[in-house]
């Protein structure tokens with residue numbers, strides 16, 4: 001049994017390689033089909049056990065009130081669910097743009113649940129953690145399950161897939177896009193038919209892209225600029241856009257030529273979430 005009382009864990013980014021919206025449900029949530037892959041790049045969280053039950057979050061969290069911070073919400077949810085008397089000091093190094101469609105907040109929440117399950121020796125299985133995570137956001141379960149997947153339902157029904165490893169240059173056009181704003185907009189395309197048969201034989205798009213391009217000309221500019229290098233796509237509800245390559249050198253070349261007004265990063269994809277890989281290395285080896 002590993003008795004670690006402090007350790008660091010990545011909260012990786014995700015990309016939606018396609019995102020189809022099939023319908024709007026009565027409760028306002030949308031039925032969708034989306035392909036998730038993980039990236040070897042993300043936020044970094046440091047956890048330190050406290051025995052007095054206190055939960056604190058420090059570091060790059062100044063813009064987010066504590067009670068709204070998904071890291072704090074995840075820790076509190078787990079502590080309450082398990083009636084644990086233990087606490088934790090969490091420090092965040094933020095690398096993922098907020099409201100960028102790379103899932104930073106959801107990934108922070110998922111890595112917190114995964115880490116505290118170990119730190120507090122709760123021994124909950126991934127299914128239970130994913131169910132808890134869903135209370136925090138539709139994207140949290142995929143980060144808990146930690147395998148590239150096609151998601152159905154509101155994003156919580158996962159069908160694991162194995163993808164070829166690729167390199168991505170991800171560009172943030174310095175715009176914050178609110179997921180809620182896109183999903184409540186009357187012009188959002190919500191009627192893409194469900195995929196029948198093998199998804200690889202279908203035209204795969206991001207249904208949020210036309211609306212976000214209209215609302216946010218900088219996103220349109222970014223997608224156009226990236227087209228010089230490869231077919232460009234937006235992830236999630238934006239605002240980050242990406243291009244895919246077989247090699248790191250090609251992705252790095254795009255990053256080096258990026259206009260100074262935008263930020264970006266290069267990362268390879270991973271079929272298993274780097275959070276799961278790190279957690280196994282810390283606790284099971």
Ligand SMILES: C[C@@](CO)(OP(=O)(O)O)[C@H](O)COP(=O)(O)OP(=O)(O)OC[C@H]1O[C@@H](n2ccc(N)nc2=O)[C@H](O)[C@@H]1O
Nearest residue numbers: 028029030101106137138139154155179180183236237238
């Ligand atoms: C659509 C995706 C694709 O990955 O967008 P990004 O947020 O990553 O850009 C996600 O599933 C988002 O997941 P997440 O960001 O966890 O969503 P939530 O916090 O649960 O919901 C944010 C807002 O989006 C709406 N929402 C979310 C998911 C969904 N299937 N249908 C929705 O209508 C909700 O009504 C809510 O107002």
Ligand SMILES: Nc1ncnc2c1ncn2[C@@H]1O[C@H](COP(=O)(O)OP(=O)(O)O)[C@@H](O)[C@H]1O
Nearest residue numbers: 068069070098099100101102103104105106108
């Ligand atoms: N730890 C966190 N990191 C990022 N965003 C957070 C966090 N906690 C709460 N949020 C809120 O969640 C919103 C969406 O965040 P994020 O997951 O980064 O975007 P997206 O879902 O577009 O990838 C942010 O605008 C912020 O208000």
